[in-house]
Amino acid sequence: MLEQHLAALPILIPLLAAPITFILGRSWFTWLFATSTSALACFFSWHLLAAALSDGVLSYALGGWPPPWGIELRVDTANAFVLLAVSTLSTLVLVYAKDSIEKEIEASKHSLFYTAHLLCLAGLSGMLLTGDAFNLFVFLEVSSLATYTLVSLASDRRCLTAAFRYLVMGTIGATFILIGVGMLYMMTGTLNMLDLASRIDVYESSRTINTGMAFIIVGVSIKLALFPLHMWLPPAYTYAPSAVSAFLASTATKVAVYVMIRFIFTVFEVEHVFEEMRMDLILMVLAIVAIFKSSYTAIVQSNVKTVLAYSSVAQIGYMILGLSLVSVTGLMASFIHIFNHALMKGALFMAVGAVFYRVGSVDIKAFRGLGKQMPLTMAAFTIAGLSIIGVPLTVGFISKWYLVTAALEQNHWVIAALVLAGSLLAVVYIGRVIEAAYFQEPTESQAHNKIKEVPWLMLTPMWVLVLANIYFGVDTSLTTEAANAASEWLFQNTEMATTRQEVIK
Amino acid sequence: MNFILDHYNYWITIILMMAGFYIVISANNLVKKIVGLNVFQVSVFLLYITMGKVSGGTAPIVVDGATQYSNPLPHVLILTAIVVGVATTAVGLALIVRIKGAYGTVEENEFKDQDDAI
Amino acid sequence: MLFLDVISSILLISGVFFGLSGAIGIFKFPDFFTRIHAASITDSIATILIVGGLLLQTSFDLNTVKLIFILVFLMITSPTASHALAKSARHGGLLTMAEAKEKKQEKTG
């Protein structure tokens, strides 16, 4: 029976668990419940990926109404792959959160944290799986509202202004998406993405469609923090509780990147977006500016969480860069980086959260001498940091490798060189932290009180991610296979778009 | 002339949207920002409802003698969107109340100054 | 049927007349308390007349019930709101025109 509903389960499980978590109240059982439901969702998304890899596309008609009339969930390799990353990270973060939030969130709000986390997971899964443009907006708002909650849960007052700014920007983004979807609907009469794709052909070169596309792309760009629209991200990630930063940095923006890919590839034709509208040039320039400007900003920050936040903006630049190359390898690099970046940023934010747990500060000064006092945490930070830089035998290397290959395939020597130069900037900002941890003496106050290693419940998920960083850096079969299948499917899909019209009718 | 008559509805809606959008990005006071956000969203709802209207049609509730009904789908979408809008508004206002408690002001430049001072 | 139409037309038109006069009143009267007087009284009479005129157009079904509900509801709430508003204004320190004059005289005299 469950086989039949496989596509719906990763959304429904956290969605149903959220209200129950809310009633359960404050106890360790709430944590156990939330974690196990997230693990269950992760289990099913694993199955979903396996099913998508073997059968191709899965379609699930909600309410039993056939697609353009009802809402459809549409699973292919691409979104199943991202979903797996999201639900895995969610589970690991929840394991990590139990001890982490003790220090950062008031005890009375713990059950609210778990509820909001599950809602966020449900929203993100919904955004990934749905095949309906308006349903996407609804789940986007579910995840956004949960995200604002999560960010504002921290005890630092600056989290409030960060959350407010995030809320305003996020709502503008969502409203832009709403306008765009409205324009598409106005010209086609449908909301189902596949159906949209087949009907947009009919109205080729319509100004309304192009405007709608522009609004959707700008709206999604706000959500994914593409360079000039990224201003909400650094404060939000800096002042949010560590567990939340770890979860959001590794999932929320990635899902938005996927949404953008999905709109470009399955709704608008890729030839139209990239060859006629020249979106690839705009995206490429913005991506490169994002990489350098944000990496540079990251270097001069003193708060390590801000460093990582700006680094996230830069890494999003890499993902968009892969997309803007418009080739199977480039898209594959984007997908691999979506997955890999989740692994590295998750581990990095967890390590920083662990430092906050023991030291009570995330300023770079607080890291001095931690290499000896918290060896496991700092080792995790170092390995994940090396991965961000792109050192061989880590996942970061694999992403960069594919990205450079994709650039070279099209003889974009400059871009390949720029990608490598971007890595050098990463060396600086990660290097500063590592230097402070291993080569500087602890400050007076810190030397006195003995700083111990964090509890094993925080270390385990951190190290799982670190080991995954190494494992997927050595054995790339899963990531490359899934990413390759995903991007090939998306490209082949665009050629089919013209013939699909008969299929729908 | 006909073109204007057939499109003026859209244009007024767009003016409204931009009025709301302008309030959001230019206002310094957070409460006014939220009001602007609402104006912006309501105008987008108007755009949707405008496209659902059929001349000579009637509300999509079955009634004897009616032949033309307006399109019910935009109505459904906007019902959902209104709810989403009020949810966002509530969260935004709650954040404002907390910001007032933490900073003593709801003017954006003032609490920015306070943060920079630290 | 025609008879009913005529009566309801008369009711509607006179209701509208009161409504318009009230609207002019809130601009023309000199101070707040006279303005609220103009607004609230014409509001009530216009409501009675217009809803009454519409009532004659229904065929005694659910719509009649709803119209009566509206009438009752407005008749209760509208004067209450006006009363409470005037009271609030009074508490807030608003003066009538005569009082304001007196105060002015006291100051000058």
Next chain:
Amino acid sequence: MTTVFAVVCIAILVVMAIALARAFIAPTVYDRIIGINMFGTKTVLFIAAVGFLMGRPEFLDIAIVYALINFIGMVAVLRFFEDTTPVK
């Protein structure tokens, strides 16, 4: 009868416009509220009349909602004054 309804609708619209003008430019806050309250009650009547004009009077439900939201809004405003004016 339709013409009568049409005239009534337009006349109510005019009243609404005047009340709106009062809400836009008002000597005191309380005058603004008079304008808004008048606008609210006239809207209720407008919806009722438009229902008959359009031939679908069953949408009087919305008029009821307007009436009660108008009242609740007024009470909320009064409560706002009560909360913000300092107690002597």
Next chain:
Amino acid sequence: MAELINLVLLAMLALTALRIIFLKDLFAVIMLFGIFSFLSALIFINLDAVDVAFTEASVGAGISTVLMLGTLALTGRKEKANSHSSFLPLVVVCITGAALIYGTLDMPDFGDPDNPVHQHVAPRYIEESPKEVGLPNMVTSVLASYRGFDTLGEVVVVFAALIAVLSLLSIRKETEQDASESGLKSHHVLHVVAKLVIPLIILFALYVQFHGDFGPGGGFQAGVIAAAALILYALVFGLPNAFAVIGAKFLYCMASAGVLLYASVGLFSMYKGGNFLDYNKIAAEPLAGQHYGIIIIELGVGITVFAVMLSIFYAFSSQTARSNIK
């Protein structure tokens, strides 16, 4: 005639929006926003969207305005003079507006029955839904059945708003001494009238809940109206008295229960062998199944919305009371 009314209302709406930009008194801004919502709801009626008008009137003009006033009571009424330049925002707005105007150039004519919107998906809703779902109100059919998953998402959004507001503002029970302070105690007429009106409002909410299949309305609107009745009670008689009627803990359970009730319909249809939310499978007869399914999910929506709106109001209101007593 309809076009004329439409034009006049749109003009009033545009003027209101422009007035909001230039007003510095935030109280007036919020009042005008209430009018803005009212006016847009009128336009919705004129454009045949009665259900939307219903919701906009009760939510935009009702709940939003009340919450905004509650916030304003805490944050102060005057907007301070804007020091930073308004040039950049103006440029951004102009670019966005120009893009939108450019987009309208190819838009289909307003109200033309041949528009793609009226040709593709909607005809099935209009022609088949009375037979397939069995309800005269097509909006309810589409909302609850064809696009039932959207509505589930909508309920979850409302629930998420509750979580967000509770994580920011805690609901505090006041002591006996506070109880005498809060409420509009000097307005005796209001006390009598409120007692008279509140039962009527609740009655109306029940009517909207169960008549939503045949006319405008449904669970969402009913929930808001019922919450409005209790908000009125809390405004007039004070928050502690409202707590005595319906407590915060109970509301939390209701909010969760509503979501679960909605989802349980979906799970039940899965158990019966259909897809999630496939009401056809609930009962032996598909039409009966649709009917039961829609009634239950509308109830779930109503319960959640009622509980969430009221709890959010409690959260804001208990902040107000606290600051006033200080």
